Amino acid sequence: MRRIVFCGFRGTGKTEVGSLVAQQLGLPFVDTDQLVEEKTGRSIPSIFHEDGEERFRIHEREVIADLPGSDIVVGTGGGAIIDPVNVEHLRAGSVCVLLTADIATIERRLMQKPRPPLTGLPLIEEIAELVDRRRQFYYAAADFCFDTSGTSPEAAAQVVLSLLKNGATTPAQRNAAIVFFRAGRIPDMALATLEKTLTGQDRDPQARILGVAGYPAAHSRSPGLFNALFSRYRLNYHYTWFESPDLHRIMQVARETDAKGLSVTIPFKQEVMDELDEIDEHAARRIGAVNTVVFACGTSVGYNTDWLGVRKPLVPMKGATAVLLGAGGVASAAAFALTDLEMKVTILNRTPERAEELAGRLGCGWAEWDAFDRIRPDLVVNATPLGMLPDTRSPLREEQLVKEMMVFDLVYTPPVTPLIEMAKKKGCRTITGMEMFVQQAREQFYLFFGIDVPESVIQELVK
Ligand code: NAP
Numbered sequence: 001m002r003r004i005v006f007c008g009f010r011g012t013g014k015t016e017v018g019s020l021v022a023q024q025l026g027l028p029f030v031d032t033d034q035l036v037e038e039k040t041g042r043s044i045p046s047i048f049h050e051d052g053e054e055r056f057r058i059h060e061r062e063v064i065a066d067l068p069g070s071d072i073v074v075g076t077g078g079g080a081i082i083d084p085v086n087v088e089h090l091r092a093g094s095v096c097v098l099l100t101a102d103i104a105t106i107e108r109r110l111m112q113k114p115r116p117p118l119t120g121l122p123l124i125e126e127i128a129e130l131v132d133r134r135r136q137f138y139y140a141a142a143d144f145c146f147d148t149s150g151t152s153p154e155a156a157a158q159v160v161l162s163l164l165k166n167g168a169t170t171p172a173q174r175n176a177a178i179v180f181f182r183a184g185r186i187p188d189m190a191l192a193t194l195e196k197t198l199t200g201q202d203r204d205p206q207a208r209i210l211g212v213a214g215y216p217a218a219h220s221r222s223p224g225l226f227n228a229l230f231s232r233y234r235l236n237y238h239y240t241w242f243e244s245p246d247l248h249r250i251m252q253v254a255r256e257t258d259a260k261g262l263s264v265t266i267p268f269k270q271e272v273m274d275e276l277d278e279i280d281e282h283a284a285r286r287i288g289a290v291n292t293v294v295f296a297c298g299t300s301v302g303y304n305t306d307w308l309g310v311r312k313p314l315v316p317m318k319g320a321t322a323v324l325l326g327a328g329g330v331a332s333a334a335a336f337a338l339t340d341l342e343m344k345v346t347i348l349n350r351t352p353e354r355a356e357e358l359a360g361r362l363g364c365g366w367a368e369w370d371a372f373d374r375i376r377p378d379l380v381v382n383a384t385p386l387g388m389l390p391d392t393r394s395p396l397r398e399e400q401l402v403k404e405m406m407v408f409d410l411v412y413t414p415p416v417t418p419l420i421e422m423a424k425k426k427g428c429r430t431i432t433g434m435e436m437f438v439q440q441a442r443e444q445f446y447l448f449f450g451i452d453v454p455e456s457v458i459q460e461l462v463k
Contacts, residue, residue, distance in 0.1 A: 008099035010078040011106035013148040020157035022073035031075040035063040081141040084452035092234040098142030105149040139296035140450030167205035173256040174198040184243030214265035217243040262293040276302040306333035309440030326383035327354035387417035394418040403427035
């Protein structure tokens, strides 16, 4: 039987509910805090007090890495899932259940069994701050969620057992979803897998789906990449295409199939913001676009990972003078990344008004397209679709490039675009759109599952 892992903040009932679930299933229950105490021969408060939290986390990581892979129910410490290595171990071949509770309930429960403080704050404030800080990690680690506030451990255990046995969707919801998926352009093999996952006779109720939301979405390389990652990390998920001109319907199907998340592509990156419960304030809100949606505990949260995909390969160019070509969705993420790296950015766009608007919003300069030659930037970023197959045009002429320039083309089909080819010929350093794709997908996988995939693994899989 698949290993069952309980995670969540302390005081949410992991040990009580986990033990009851284990009892019902006839499996042993282990608690990672208890394993740390057994391993060290010391109590958790004493490890925190004498050696500090960092030392405790090392012990915790060791016991998690040594857990049996099946036929066991595991309760984890409240902060265990912040460490991506722990998440990778805990998630492999497991089903992860996140227990939550409201702040007042957690406080009441914690007052009954004192635990070492993790901050210098009063208890209720500490709980509120830590729950908020860790929420993204809990959501990423969770396959199923249940709020234990106002519920007895016995009743909570029954709900969890039912989720494990039946999943979180009804047959009517799954049948309606299949009708939706059949209307999109999904390859036959992928549709067959989806039908088996959602409505097949021997359906696995613990299997979950995710997908790319777009119209069209068929060009996306995400399904191939994500499904390969699921095999590698032994995650019980299937990634597919949510292709429809109707974003509202896509979101409805995603919710009704209990989808874990969506990668969002053209033309929905802006529109999707109106469909979400929350939007990441740091980046997505300021960029004005969402390319990642995480569903957990009845909530949908939008993020943008495109900007991280642009930022990562440019870190060594901090402070450079940059020209950004284009003022659409991806250009907005690129402008955010370049300004985050303190670059002096000028946006050039076919429609100058859009360049002006984006520049004003993100604190960049803008100019008419033919101003390029006056600027002579250190870095050129192409965020237009020029050069994307079947288009073979370049946004710049060869004589506009000089060998000191770095040229980053965000277009990744083909991997070597006419602009990149031209830049190489001129002796410029180049970065391809594939690098952005790899980085943004890596960040997206981290938001969905809390696992930090090495860059080399993704690079190998997209070759
Ligand atoms: P978008 O929102 O439609 O924006 C396109 C931008 O390109 C607009 O500024 C548009 O100018 C300009 N443009 C379009 N056709 C042009 C032409 N013929 N000449 C000059 N400018 C032109 O598209 P997007 O979502 O930002 O995507 C842009 C490209 O980014 C895509 O084609 C894709 O190749 C690439 N991309 C790469 C990744 C990756 O991971 N590497 C991810 C997403 C997208 P106007 O304002 O005048 O219309």
